[in-house]
Amino acid sequence: MSTSSIIAIDAMGGDFGPEVTIPASLECLKDNANLSLIFVGDEKLISAHLKAQGQQNSERVNIQHATQKVEMDDSPAKVLRTKKDSSMRVAINLVRDGEADACVSAGNTGALMATARFVLKMIPGIDRPAIISTLPSVFGHTHVLDLGANVDSGAEHLFQFGVMGSELVKALDGIDNPTVGLLNIGEEEMKGNEQVKMAAQLFETSHLNYIGFVEGTALNAGSAKVDLIVTDGFVGNVALKSIEGAAKMIGVALKEALNKNLLTKLVALVVMPVLANFKKRIDPRLYNGATFLGLRGTVVKSHGGADIVAFANAVKIAEVEITHNVTKKISERVQLVLSERES
Amino acid sequence: MSTSSIIAIDAMGGDFGPEVTIPASLECLKDNANLSLIFVGDEKLISAHLKAQGQQNSERVNIQHATQKVEMDDSPAKVLRTKKDSSMRVAINLVRDGEADACVSAGNTGALMATARFVLKMIPGIDRPAIISTLPSVFGHTHVLDLGANVDSGAEHLFQFGVMGSELVKALDGIDNPTVGLLNIGEEEMKGNEQVKMAAQLFETSHLNYIGFVEGTALNAGSAKVDLIVTDGFVGNVALKSIEGAAKMIGVALKEALNKNLLTKLVALVVMPVLANFKKRIDPRLYNGATFLGLRGTVVKSHGGADIVAFANAVKIAEVEITHNVTKKISERVQLVLSERES
Numbered sequence: 001m002s003t004s005s006i007i008a009i010d011a012m013g014g015d016f017g018p019e020v021t022i023p024a025s026l027e028c029l030k031d032n033a034n035l036s037l038i039f040v041g042d043e044k045l046i047s048a049h050l051k052a053q054g055q056q057n058s059e060r061v062n063i064q065h066a067t068q069k070v071e072m073d074d075s076p077a078k079v080l081r082t083k084k085d086s087s088m089r090v091a092i093n094l095v096r097d098g099e100a101d102a103c104v105s106a107g108n109t110g111a112l113m114a115t116a117r118f119v120l121k122m123i124p125g126i127d128r129p130a131i132i133s134t135l136p137s138v139f140g141h142t143h144v145l146d147l148g149a150n151v152d153s154g155a156e157h158l159f160q161f162g163v164m165g166s167e168l169v170k171a172l173d174g175i176d177n178p179t180v181g182l183l184n185i186g187e188e189e190m191k192g193n194e195q196v197k198m199a200a201q202l203f204e205t206s207h208l209n210y211i212g213f214v215e216g217t218a219l220n221a222g223s224a225k226v227d228l229i230v231t232d233g234f235v236g237n238v239a240l241k242s243i244e245g246a247a248k249m250i251g252v253a254l255k256e257a258l259n260k261n262l263l264t265k266l267v268a269l270v271v272m273p274v275l276a277n278f279k280k281r282i283d284p285r286l287y288n289g290a291t292f293l294g295l296r297g298t299v300v301k302s303h304g305g306a307d308i309v310a311f312a313n314a315v316k317i318a319e320v321e322i323t324h325n326v327t328k329k330i331s332e333r334v335q336l337v338l339s340e341r342e343s
Numbered sequence: 344m345s346t347s348s349i350i351a352i353d354a355m356g357g358d359f360g361p362e363v364t365i366p367a368s369l370e371c372l373k374d375n376a377n378l379s380l381i382f383v384g385d386e387k388l389i390s391a392h393l394k395a396q397g398q399q400n401s402e403r404v405n406i407q408h409a410t411q412k413v414e415m416d417d418s419p420a421k422v423l424r425t426k427k428d429s430s431m432r433v434a435i436n437l438v439r440d441g442e443a444d445a446c447v448s449a450g451n452t453g454a455l456m457a458t459a460r461f462v463l464k465m466i467p468g469i470d471r472p473a474i475i476s477t478l479p480s481v482f483g484h485t486h487v488l489d490l491g492a493n494v495d496s497g498a499e500h501l502f503q504f505g506v507m508g509s510e511l512v513k514a515l516d517g518i519d520n521p522t523v524g525l526l527n528i529g530e531e532e533m534k535g536n537e538q539v540k541m542a543a544q545l546f547e548t549s550h551l552n553y554i555g556f557v558e559g560t561a562l563n564a565g566s567a568k569v570d571l572i573v574t575d576g577f578v579g580n581v582a583l584k585s586i587e588g589a590a591k592m593i594g595v596a597l598k599e600a601l602n603k604n605l606l607t608k609l610v611a612l613v614v615m616p617v618l619a620n621f622k623k624r625i626d627p628r629l630y631n632g633a634t635f636l637g638l639r640g641t642v643v644k645s646h647g648g649a650d651i652v653a654f655a656n657a658v659k660i661a662e663v664e665i666t667h668n669v670t671k672k673i674s675e676r677v678q679l680v681l682s683e684r685e686s
Contacts, residue, residue: 235577243588245560245565249479270610271614277603
């Protein structure tokens with residue numbers, strides 16, 4: 001597609017700030033001739049980093065100065081009240097004002113969510129924003145929401161997550177009718193809590209391609225591919241971090257086994273290239289980038305500890321969402337679902 | 344210790360029935376001279392299997408005939424109503440009647456929980472039973488409950504899980520003051536749902552060695568060892584199965600990488616013995632065996648698909664719990680906590 005996209009980058013966000021955000025975003029610029037960037041943050045610092053990257057002044061690379069920076073442990077309330085000129089807030093303002101089509105930040109999740117919600121407002125008909133991301137699976141990948149924006153989501157919220165998530169998955173995966181599963185503690189109808197059982201009824205009678213309850217295994221493996229898995233944010237966040245912990249433990253155990261003695265160290269030398277291939281397949285950096293859904297504007301959250309490869313992936317997700325007009329499509333779909341319900 | 348232990352084995356339970364339950368239990372008999380077994384189920388079938396295993400009639404190996412068998416998809420209600428002479432029910436009856444000190448079953452979880460609760464009754468002061476199991480971690484292992492017996496656990500339930508789980512961990516790990524963490528979506532106090540926040544207050548003011556909130560990563564990795572992690576059954580079950588799925592996916596990716604071409608297949612030959620070592624470290628069979636806590640009797644649930652190594656591990660868990668009088672200790676501790684609260 002030839003639509004041009006402008007992305008506001010919160011250059012100061014994340015554990016590494018401009019050291020990561022700038023080279024990563026410039027990588028994306030090389031790959032996509034229709035992309036322009038606005039780096040938001042300390043102008044001098046950003047200029048220095050751009051220079052170091054050999055980046056000339058260009059129509060496609062702009063700087064928007066912001067005097068403040070959101071710290072990783074700043075509370076959302078404090079950020080809303082006292083950091084109105086932070087790189088995060090100013091980047092989101094650019095989206096609100098139509099000067100950018102999306103914002104990407106590696107800043108702290110709570111502050112980013114609170115600011116995005118305050119500045120951009122919710123899509124009419126959506127009660128709560130949700131965080132969606134992609135996980136690797138034996139079938140390729142799966143999309144999951146909510147990953148922690150909400151706790152105690154009711155049936156109606158879960159249904160809204162399903163409607164929004166489906167639109168995003170259509171765009172990201174280029175498929176027409178993504179399958180949707182509800183995360184539960186068993187596949188039988190009688191299992192689960194009240195919210196999940198009531199949500200199942202809403203999903204069953206909807207336009208969504210609902211396939212029923214799925215268990216935790218379905219996030220990475222399971223018996224069949226599910227394009228979108230819907231759950232409450234408390235459950236989704238715990239599941240996501242459990243998977244992170246499991247992967248870490250397996251990595252540590254593998255390393256220990258290969259480091260055990262001289263013989264195993266020799267084996268390690270031989271197996272390394274094969275393992276590199278294996279790691280690439282499930283590299284979390286290639287899944288970095290969580291989208292905030294339900295807002296009147298596109299905001300992608302990168303992991304705070306993202307490196308250049310990982311942050312670039314988050315920027316690419318924002319690009320795809322802009323190209324496919326995901327926020328607008330979600331809004332239209334929500335209005336349609338609402339009007340069908342009223343009629 | 345020289346206390347003698349009698350374990351009732353639901354010989355017919357699980358995907359493989361006596362083919363697994365009998366040889367696995369006989370393995371445990373070899374290792375522990377103070378152990379006796381009562382195999383419950385079809386007498387003829389059990390006799391044949393014992394004979395095939397070269398097992399002579401002995402004081403330590405008894406058979407209790409039962410005419411029925413609980414199927415993996417039988418509903419708990421159906422089992423309670425129509426399967427009063429099932430191997431599962433009769434094995435639990437033996438515990439109630441003091442003829443066995445514990446029961447081990449690989450039968451369906453819902454039916455086993457419902458039957459155990461109905462036959463054995465709850466410990467006074469405990470509202471709901473909970474399922475606890477052990478997970479491998481980078482620090483050795485961690486115990487987690489509840490894994491699916493309860494959904495929508497309130498603060499008081501979570502606290503009861505903590506009290507019961509601590510007593511079990513003391514026995515299984517031989518430690519005096521196990522650390523206890525509450526599973527949450529962040530380590531900060533303000534995060535989480537109402538149940539978790541209120542539970543934190545109960546934990547903080549209790550005798551438990553409470554260390555605060557932990558995230559999903561703590562189940563297998565995390566920043567420090569936690570002996571016991573407490574959560575609602577919906578969340579715990581999803582987390583457990585998410586970890587299962589992640590491990591499966593990583594295994595599949597590893598296998599694919601090693602099977603890619605002739606060269607990687609040669610590498611695989613070299614690396615196999617090292618990988619065998621690695622697998623052993625996180626072998627789920629060595630963590631098989633979930634205990635039902637809160638009942639007036641010891642019931643250990645094996646995974647339905649358990650093989651001989653895995654089922655034997657579940658039997659060993661029951662042995663340790665009998666030796667350490669875990670059920671009695673939990674009951675005493677609960678009465679103490681209750682009386683302290685009243686005073």
